[in-house]
Amino acid sequence: MSVMADIVTLERPREGVALITMSNPDINNHGSWAGVGQLGEALAEAREQGARVSVLASDTPGHWYEHAWLRDLRNTVIGEPTTGTGGGWGTCLDELAKTTVVTIAAISGDCSGGGAELGWACDLRIAEENARFGQPEVQIALTTGIGGTSRLARIIGRTATAEMVLDGTPMTAQRIYDLGGVNRVVPDGTSIEVALDWASRLADRPAKALATLKQILIDNDDLGLTEALTNEQRLFGTVVGTEEAIATMGSIQDRFDAGESIESVYGSPRP
Template sequence: MASNIQVEWPDAAIALIIVGDGGTPGHTTSCATVSALADALDAAIEQGARVIVLASSVAGHWLEHAYLDDIVKLVEGQAATGDPAGWFRSLQTLNRGSAVTIAAISGDTSGGGCELGWACDLRIAEEGARFSQPEVIIGAGTGIGGTSRLMRLIGRTMTAEVVLTGQPLTAERLYALGGVNRVVAKGEAVEAALAMARHIAALPPQSVAGMKRMLGEAEDLNQSQGIENDQAISQTLFAHPDSLVSMKAIQQRFDAGETMDAIYWTRG
C-alpha cells in the first residue's frame, strides 16, 4: 500500500481510510494513489468493514483531480505512476461494494476526486468546501461519473452548469441541491461521518447490505424494474433468521405499549 494511504479502525466494523499527499503537484490524485486506495478499500471489506469513511489528511483539500501527467503519459503510450484501473476499482467498490461508504469532505475537491465522492453512498462536507468538475477548462471530459452520477444527485440543470463552466459549487449550495447529506463546521467532517458510521454499523448487517444493494441496482433500472428488484431483495431480508428474531422482538415492544418514536427514531 502507498505510504500516503492510512487505514484506521475506530470500531470493529468501521474502517477510516485517510488519503494523504502523494507527492504530485497541486494536491492531485495520481494513478499510484488511486490504485493503493482501491487495494485499501478491498482489504477493509475483507477484514470485516461494514462501513468505510473516506477522508483526507491534506489541509484545505479533500481528493482532487487526476494527476494530469499520468493522463498525458497514458494517452502517449507511456507508463503512469500506477495502474489506471485503480480508478475504476475504487469507484466500483465505493458504489457497489458490500460496505456502506461515507465521504468525509474536509476541503476543496475537484475532477476525479469529486467523482470518487459522487460514488460514495453518503457525503458529509465542511463549511466552505468547494466542488468542481474542471475538465471542460482542461479540454477533457468527466470520464468516471462527474456528469452521469452528479446528474442523478442534483439534476440536469445544475449539472450542466457545473460541467459546462467548470466553476465550483460550495458545500452549502450542493446541500441545498441534494448533493451532500450534511454540512458541518470546519474540522468536523470526520467525526460527523464516524457518528453516522456508528449508527449504521449498529443496525442489522443483513438489512444494511440489502439496502445498499437496492440503492446501487436501482440506478440501472427503470421504476417498474426497480420495484421488482426491491421486492426480490426484501423477501430475502424478511426471511433472514436474524430479521425474524428482530421483527418478533419489536412487535412485542409495540404490544407492550411502546411508541414508534421510542422504538425506531434517534434524536439529534
C-alpha cells in the first residue's frame, strides 16, 4: 500500500486494479488543495504502475468527496496561505480522462460541488442508499467550475441539472439513479466491495478494446451523430485486426459452435 502523505492511500487488491481512498475526517472530506493534489498523484501513480481500473473511495463516514474546502478556495482568491496549489483538480480531471484506465466512483456518502464533479467525470458510479448528490455553488455565491453543469447536463439532462444547480439543494441516490446519473444503488457499506468486484471483471477485458471503447465514449460527448458514427467506425478498424481480436473471435465462435448459449459465453445480466 502506498500512502500519499496523510490523506490519500493507494492499494492494489489484484493485478490491474487500484483502490484509491481519501480520508480527511477533520474537514469531512472537503477538497483541500493538499488532499486533491494527493488524489491526482495517486491516480497518476496507479496508471503508471499498470492499473487498468481504478476505484475512487472514501474512508470518512457519511462523506464521499465534498466540495472545495472553502478556506483554501477563499484564500487563493485573496492571496492568503493555502494547503497547496489547487492544481490537483486539473490533474484529477486529466487522469480521469485517460483512456487506458477505467474509473469507478464508489460513493459511500454525500458528495457535493467539486467532489461531485469528480464523480461525474468517472466512467462508472456506484452509490450507497444514503448518499446524496449536490451542486450547492449557488448558495455559496459561486457557479460550478469543473463540470457540475455542462457535464452533468449530458448525464442526467438539462431539466434535472437546472434544478440541481439553480436551487443548490441535494438529490438522493435513488433519484440520481432514476435520472441515469449512477449505474447502481447498493446497500450502505457495500459500495467498495461492489466496485472492486466490477473492477476485477473489467480488468480482465481485452485492454485495447476497453481503452478504445472509452475513447469512443469521450469523443461522443463532443461530436454530432454523423461524426460520432464515423469516428466509431474508424476506431473499430484499429482493433478488429489485432492478434488479440482475431484469436478471441475464433475462440468465442468455437464455443458457440460447441453449443454454448449466449448467456454462458457472455455472462448473466448484472442485478
